[in-house]
Amino acid sequence: MAFSDKNIINSWLQNAKPWVDAIRNNEIESRILVTNKAITNTILQKKPQTVLDIGCGEGWLARELNKSEVWTYGIDIVPELIREANKQGGGEFQVVSYENLSQKTIKKKFNVVVCNFSLLGNESVTKIFQSVPNLLNNDGYFIVQTIHPAAESDSAYKDEWRKGSWTGFSDNFTNPPPWYFRTLETWKKLFQDNGFVLEEILEPINPKTKKAASIIFIGKIKRSRPKNKRHTLKKYFNRSLKSLMSD
């Protein structure tokens, strides 16, 4: 399969059914042992009321957050996954592609935006990082869980497309999606160049393998102080100073 963002979408369109089965039947061990709890706890520590789940799949994370009375809006490109998510409830779900994600299509702002193993491509990921600041409230967080860059130690350590694989998944999966590998430095730069302060990086460990099961980036939106307010305050002090001196 050729390396492109489009082919990632094609693959997920083909694999919706086995993906739903894999999640609902707890077929992915590292999720059950480590990464599901890691992302849920990280989000809940920020005490959000609202969460946008980008690339939400069949909606498990919304259902989990709903238990703590957090309202989640999930978006994904695959209609079958969104249908499954809506069937189960626990949030609101809509078919929206990363390419179409914007303030215009979503029309809401959130306390937390999360991507759980859903930032897989090249241009589409750049686009997400540009769109997310406009979808966050002041003091909002962008939380990303993804494959740890050190986990792929056999290949050269550089940003590049890699071949996908369904190793460890059931035989019902076909046509593995390619994915775009990023170094740690590139991930950090994506946050910093798009208006986030990288507040923390977590490395959840798989207790069985003793290896990093994932990496979690916690970015806080950096809003510059409104210029007008600063200006008004300066004016006010200057005026008060003048009137004091003339008294």
Ligand SMILES: C[S@@+](CC[C@H](N)C(=O)[O-])C[C@H]1O[C@@H](n2cnc3c(N)ncnc32)[C@H](O)[C@@H]1O
């Ligand atoms: C590995 S799954 C993760 C799903 C979910 N976040 C979870 O934790 O189970 C990746 C998801 O990203 C979605 N996705 C990939 N590229 C997309 C795009 N360009 N627009 C919208 N969704 C996309 C896929 O449809 C798939 O549901």
